[in-house]
Amino acid sequence: MNLQQIQTIDEVIDLLEKIISESVQNNDPLGYFATLYLKVTIKVRDEIARGHFDDGPRMELFDVIFAKYYLSAYYSFRKNEPIRESWQRAFELSGQYRPIVLQHLLMGMNAHINFDLGIVAAEISRGKNLAGLENDFNKINAILSSLVHEVQGNLSAVWPALKYILKWTGKVDDYLVDFSMKLARDGAWKFAGEFSAIPEEEQKQALEIRDRKVTAVARVITKPGLVATIALLIIRITERGSVAAKIQKLKKVPVA
Numbered sequence: 001m002n003l004q005q006i007q008t009i010d011e012v013i014d015l016l017e018k019i020i021s022e023s024v025q026n027n028d029p030l031g032y033f034a035t036l037y038l039k040v041t042i043k044v045r046d047e048i049a050r051g052h053f054d055d056g057p058r059m060e061l062f063d064v065i066f067a068k069y070y071l072s073a074y075y076s077f078r079k080n081e082p083i084r085e086s087w088q089r090a091f092e093l094s095g096q097y098r099p100i101v102l103q104h105l106l107m108g109m110n111a112h113i114n115f116d117l118g119i120v121a122a123e124i125s126r127g128k129n130l131a132g133l134e135n136d137f138n139k140i141n142a143i144l145s146s147l148v149h150e151v152q153g154n155l156s157a158v159w160p161a162l163k164y165i166l167k168w169t170g171k172v173d174d175y176l177v178d179f180s181m182k183l184a185r186d187g188a189w190k191f192a193g194e195f196s197a198i199p200e201e202e203q204k205q206a207l208e209i210r211d212r213k214v215t216a217v218a219r220v221i222t223k224p225g226l227v228a229t230i231a232l233l234i235i236r237i238t239e240r241g242s243v244a245a246k247i248q249k250l251k252k253v254p255v256a
Contacts, residue, residue: 003068003072003075006064006067006068006071009041009044009048009060009063009064010045011064012064012067013038013042015071016037016038016041016067017038019034020034020035020251023243023244023247024247025244027242027243027244028243029093029094029099029101029104029243030074030091030104031243031244032101032104032105032247032250033090033104033105033107033108033109034074035247035250036108036250037070037108040143040144044059044140045060045063047143052139053136054135054136055136058133059136061124062120062121062136062140065120065123065124066112066120069116069119070108070112070116073091073111074091077091084111084115085211085215086111086114086115086214086215086218087111087115089107089111089215089218090107090110090218093107093222099222101246101250103221103222106221107218107221110214110218110221112144113141113144113188114213114217115210115214117141117144117192118188118189118190118191118192119191119192119207121133121188121189122192122193122195122196125192125196130193134189137189137192138189191210194206195207
């Protein structure tokens, strides 16, 4: 797969649809995040078309570069090649029974937003004033970050038992809020500014440090404490149907 040949959002969408199709055929949980990512990418494409961003062509380039970070990690994982630990942790969940769909989605979002997003902002602004990107960055980040709040309601619509279990224990709500706060507190934009100012010879070390921090957030998602873990296990038991069936259901759930 030569990702360098991908130049447009529509090409990204085509490749995501291919990943989803293969995931459905193989009952592969990696299709959960790909499905959600497809919805987000379509939304970004539509927002560009209606003039939502200050610089539409720049944001298409931003979106394509951003997607390539996920796609590169995905295909490298498939080939057992080394990838960032934050992505490795996210993809490794596909081989485990206990994680619920929500955890698969949050793990992918953690690696892609907390690690990749800031790097892409710095990359696309190289040789330019990073501040000139901030308004459009905030708009695209709002689309991404809103998923933290939307995904719980979306999955409740697919698996009604989730709604009742979340009422039973506020710990799961706290768990999601904690993750959202980490996104805000340790934001991608802040890292973009820091990374832009780092000399090239120090960037490798900076990325390793960042990856360790993002991986630490992943531990909150996979090990949220005893009460939340019990609640999540109950949710997992109530998730009916095959992985393929759940991917198909997730495709039908709208992302606002």
